[in-house]
Amino acid sequence: MRRLFVALLLLSAGAASAQAPVQGDLLKQVRDSSRAAAQANAEREQRFTRARNEAAARLAAVQADVRANEARAAGARRRWEAAHRQAAELDRRLAVASRDLDTAYDAARGAAVDLHDAAQASLVTAQFPGRMAELAPLAASATRPGLAELEQIWQALQFDIAQAGAVQQFAASLVTEEGSAPRTVLRVGVFAAIADGEYFALHAGGKALVELDRQPSWRHRRIARRFEQAEGVAPMVLDPARGALLLAEANRPGLFERLWHSGVGGYFIGAILLLALALAVAQPLWLRSRLILDEQSVGVVAGVLAAFALVQLLLWGPREPAAHEEEVAMVSLLSEQPQAGDDEPAPPEPPPPPPPPVTVPPESGAAGLPALAAPVAGPVSRIQMPVKIAGGGSLTGAGFGGFARGSGTGAGTYGRGQGFRGKPLIPLSTARPQMPEWACKQNIKGWVEAVFTVLPSGRVQDVKIVDAQPRGVYEIAAIESISHWIYAETDRAAEVKQRVPMDPADCAFNWR
Amino acid sequence: MCVPFFLLLLAAPAYAADEVGEALEASLGAQRAARESQQRIDRLDAETRALHEKRRAAESRALQLAAYSEQLEQEAAVEEQRRAQIDAELKRVSALGGELLPLARRMLAALEAQVARDPPFLLEVRRKRIADITALIDDSGHSAAEKFRRVLEAWRSEAEYGNTVGAEDVATDCTGAPGAATLVRVGRVGFYCVDDSQAARWDATNSWAPLDDAAAAEITRAATMARGKLPPELLVLPVAKP
Numbered sequence: 001m002r003r004l005f006v007a008l009l010l011l012s013a014g015a016a017s018a019q020a021p022v023q024g025d026l027l028k029q030v031r032d033s034s035r036a037a038a039q040a041n042a043e044r045e046q047r048f049t050r051a052r053n054e055a056a057a058r059l060a061a062v063q064a065d066v067r068a069n070e071a072r073a074a075g076a077r078r079r080w081e082a083a084h085r086q087a088a089e090l091d092r093r094l095a096v097a098s099r100d101l102d103t104a105y106d107a108a109r110g111a112a113v114d115l116h117d118a119a120q121a122s123l124v125t126a127q128f129p130g131r132m133a134e135l136a137p138l139a140a141s142a143t144r145p146g147l148a149e150l151e152q153i154w155q156a157l158q159f160d161i162a163q164a165g166a167v168q169q170f171a172a173s174l175v176t177e178e179g180s181a182p183r184t185v186l187r188v189g190v191f192a193a194i195a196d197g198e199y200f201a202l203h204a205g206g207k208a209l210v211e212l213d214r215q216p217s218w219r220h221r222r223i224a225r226r227f228e229q230a231e232g233v234a235p236m237v238l239d240p241a242r243g244a245l246l247l248a249e250a251n252r253p254g255l256f257e258r259l260w261h262s263g264v265g266g267y268f269i270g271a272i273l274l275l276a277l278a279l280a281v282a283q284p285l286w287l288r289s290r291l292i293l294d295e296q297s298v299g300v301v302a303g304v305l306a307a308f309a310l311v312q313l314l315l316w317g318p319r320e321p322a323a324h325e326e327e328v329a330m331v332s333l334l335s336e337q338p339q340a341g342d343d344e345p346a347p348p349e350p351p352p353p354p355p356p357p358v359t360v361p362p363e364s365g366a367a368g369l370p371a372l373a374a375p376v377a378g379p380v381s382r383i384q385m386p387v388k389i390a391g392g393g394s395l396t397g398a399g400f401g402g403f404a405r406g407s408g409t410g411a412g413t414y415g416r417g418q419g420f421r422g423k424p425l426i427p428l429s430t431a432r433p434q435m436p437e438w439a440c441k442q443n444i445k446g447w448v449e450a451v452f453t454v455l456p457s458g459r460v461q462d463v464k465i466v467d468a469q470p471r472g473v474y475e476i477a478a479i480e481s482i483s484h485w486i487y488a489e490t491d492r493a494a495e496v497k498q499r500v501p502m503d504p505a506d507c508a509f510n511w512r
Numbered sequence: 513m514c515v516p517f518f519l520l521l522l523a524a525p526a527y528a529a530d531e532v533g534e535a536l537e538a539s540l541g542a543q544r545a546a547r548e549s550q551q552r553i554d555r556l557d558a559e560t561r562a563l564h565e566k567r568r569a570a571e572s573r574a575l576q577l578a579a580y581s582e583q584l585e586q587e588a589a590v591e592e593q594r595r596a597q598i599d600a601e602l603k604r605v606s607a608l609g610g611e612l613l614p615l616a617r618r619m620l621a622a623l624e625a626q627v628a629r630d631p632p633f634l635l636e637v638r639r640k641r642i643a644d645i646t647a648l649i650d651d652s653g654h655s656a657a658e659k660f661r662r663v664l665e666a667w668r669s670e671a672e673y674g675n676t677v678g679a680e681d682v683a684t685d686c687t688g689a690p691g692a693a694t695l696v697r698v699g700r701v702g703f704y705c706v707d708d709s710q711a712a713r714w715d716a717t718n719s720w721a722p723l724d725d726a727a728a729a730e731i732t733r734a735a736t737m738a739r740g741k742l743p744p745e746l747l748v749l750p751v752a753k754p
Contacts, residue, residue: 030535034542041549048556055563062570069577076584083591090598098605104612104657107664114668118675143597146604147611150660154619157667161626164674165700167753188751189701190675216746223748233713233721236751238698240677240737240744249746 098144105144108153112138112145115156120206121242123193124163126185127170129207131156164189175203175210185209186228191238192246197225199250201243214250251491273312280305425454425494431484432509433477433502440507446470448478449499458487466497474502612656613649619663620645626670631703631714633673633695634680641666674700677747679735686712686720696735702749706731713750723750 098105116139119125119132135156138149145153172185172193185195193200193209199216200209215221220237227236239245283305284298452463463479478500620642627638645666649659678697685691686705693707703714704723711728712720723731730749736742 027531027535027538030538030542034538034545037542038545038549041546045549045552045556048553048560052556052560052563055560055567059563059567059570062567062574065574066570066577069574069581073577073581073584076581076588079588080584080591083588083595087591087595087598090595090602094598094602094605097602097609100655101605101608101612101657103655104608104660104664107661111664111668122675143601144605147608147615150608150612150615154615154664154667157671158622158626160671161674161700164671167701167751189699191699191701220746227751227753230753233715233750233752235727235748238701238747238749238751240698240734240747242675245744245746 094144101144104150108145108150109139109141111153111157112141115139115153115160118160121202122160122206123187123190123202123209123242124160125206126172126193126200126202126209127163127168127187129173131159132205132207172200173208174200175208180208183209188227188236188238190242191240192224192236194224194228197221197228199224199246201247212247212250216246216249217252220246220249269312273309276305276309276312280309425487425490425496427485427487428458429486431481432506433474433481433500435477435502435504435507435510436473437507437510439473440504440510443504444470444473445502445504446474447499447501448474449497450478450482451495451497452482454487454490454494454496456490456493458489460485460487478502609656612660616649616656616660616663619660619667620649623663623666623670630700631697631718633678633697633703638670641669673697677734677738677744679738686710688720694732694735696731696738698734698747698749702751704731704734704749706735713752716752 112135116132116135119135125132134152138145138153138156141149167186167188169184169186171182174181174183174185183195185193185200187193193202198221199212201212202208203210216237223235223237227234237246280302284301287301288298446469448465449467450463450465453461455461460483463482465475465479468475468478482498482500623645624642627635627642645659645662648654648662676699680695682693682695683690685693685707687710691707693705696704696706698704704727705712705714705720706728711723711725711731713723713727715721727750730747733742733745734747734749737744737747
């Protein structure tokens with residue numbers, strides 16, 4: 001009974017399967033689909049194999065690249081090592097070979113540097129601007145010169161000698177407000193450059209000329225004009241200081257300027273002068289009208305009165321102090337010797353008695369330097385300002401060095417040249433320093449000592465810190481503050497050393 | 513009697529069952545194949561990933577190496593340039609050893625010619641300088657470099673005369689007769705003579721041309737200035753134009 005049941009069950013199952021839609025196609029269908037699947041799988045596998053092969057190929061390429069670069073690096077290293085070794089060996093041989101020649105090299109180098117520096121300040125360079133390009137590499141070269149270079153230096157010296165004696169006309173490039181303009185200029189050795197009665201100075205760098213902002217007196221201009229027109233030998237103005245004296249002459253105030261700037265005394269003298277001139281005209285006319293004088297006598301009286309006016313003028317002229325004062329603007333040292341607890345500027349000394357008209361200390365004329373440019377051994381060095389300073393690179397070497405050497409001398413006084421009236425330089429406007437916050441919090445009191453240049457415009461340039469107490473606190477604030485100070489306009493640049501006290505009380509004014 | 517019927521009944525389902533089994537088998541086989549295929553793909557994919565990983569590492573190493581070798585090559589080039597410079601310098605220096613003395617001799621000869629050509633200023637000083645150097649150059653006890661240095665210094669002194677104003681006293685007057693006169697040199701632009709009675713200017717024909725009294729006063733002033741007894745001031749002196 002039980003078997004029957006099982007059979008029936010099977011039968012019903014068999015009937016169920018036999019009743020599938022397309023009997024006989026089933027197997028085909030299954031096979032087809034599994035074949036399709038197998039094909040798809042095979043394709044996928046191929047795709048992945050390809051991807052792997054590609055990756056492998058790319059890896060191989062990159063690895064080849066790595067190897068190439070490794071080889072390249074190794075090659076470069078070998079090259080460097082070889083070159084380095086050879087260079088060291090050559091260096092050693094060079095040192096041995098040049099030992100006996102060092103004297104010559106030092107001399108040549110010194111000559112080249114001096115030639116280059118002198119050329120930058122020589123009128124000859126304005127005529128031959130190209131020579132700077134020849135001198136610069138000779139002066140700057142770090143390698144030992146060969147025969148060609150030594151000959152070049154010698155030739156440059158010969159050229160200098162020939163040109164120093166030359167009086168020549170040439171087309172100069174002239175620096176003007178608008179740019180540069182060509183102009184035919186007559187050069188008299190290294191002493192003057194003129195055109196149409198006007199004098200020229202060397203522009204910074206020496207390659208171009210610049211017309212003097214103010215020309216020297218009409219007498220000097222007339223000499224120049226006549227010299228230009230003359231044939232053969234004629235008198236000419238020569239500046240032993242090669243430009244500086246012409247500049248000083250040009251900047252000497254004229255009669256009316258002096259009158260204008262000399263205050264009450266000048267006005268008084270001017271009034272007397274005018275009165276005398278008026279009398280010289282009016283008195284003869286009046287006498288003539290009263291028939292007291294005949295016509296010949298009128299001339300006599302006019303002459304006498306005119307002579308009186310002239311004498312007045314001459315007496316007045318040289319006594320005028322303003323002229324000298326403006327010529328020589330000195331520099332104040334507001335505080336000099338570092339003293340503990342002395343943060344106040346030293347009180348100004350009473351001004352020295354007015355000097356006689358010519359009080360310049362004699363200095364070697366042969367040196368070609370105007371004596372008025374050197375306050376003797378003073379802690380302050382004045383900078384000569386040749387019309388226009390380019391860049392501001394002029395505050396190097398001697399000026400600053402002299403300063404450092406001089407510090408500690410002449411404490412608390414104004415730096416003064418012998419016999420000069422120093423005018424203390426006091427800023428018209430000072431800017432409050434922006435105090436560092438942390439210094440404010442710690443209530444640090446101190447000072448900063450700085451050296452800086454006051455330009456003729458009154459602006460401050462090239463602020464340098466000399467000393468500070470405590471160090472590393474207020475220097476930056478001081479530099480920034482001093483850079484914004486403004487001085488009165490002068491005709492000369494000046495170098496100023498000043499100690500600026502830094503008080504944390506100023507923190508209250510900090511800009512936030 | 514019953515069994516055949518059963519068999520008959522069973523026959524049809526038995527046939528069907530066979531087909532199903534086969535289909536089943538095929539289906540299972542396909543599944544197995546798919547699984548295996550997937551395993552291979554997984555393996556391939558893992559390999560690909562690993563290869564990519566390696567490649568990336570290699571690429572960054574290649575980049576580093578390229579930059580490194582670039583830098584090394586630059587350094588090598590700089591070093592080679594330095595070597596070339598030193599080499600050239602060494603050649604120059606080695607050559608100069610033999611060339612320096614002839615150069616110094618040439619410079620000395622030219623210096624003598626220069627002094628002879630110049631106006632007769634500071635004659636004693638300059639002639640003595642030349643004589644000293646001549647003696648030095650013939651003296652084998654000094655190095656060529658020292659000889660060259662001395663000649664070069666002499667030339668520099670000559671060049672400096674062009675920039676300065678100088679004065680000297682001589683034992684002849686401006687006509688050349690015994691007496692006393694002052695010679696004033698203004699750079700190389702003008703050379704003047706002043707004595708008690710007259711003043712003169714050294715002209716292009718290498719002789720003294722007389723000047724007037726105003727010029728004499730100015731020349732005297734220039735002399736005083738050159739000696740440092742007056743502050744330097746502008747001078748107005750007769751100058752020759754070409």
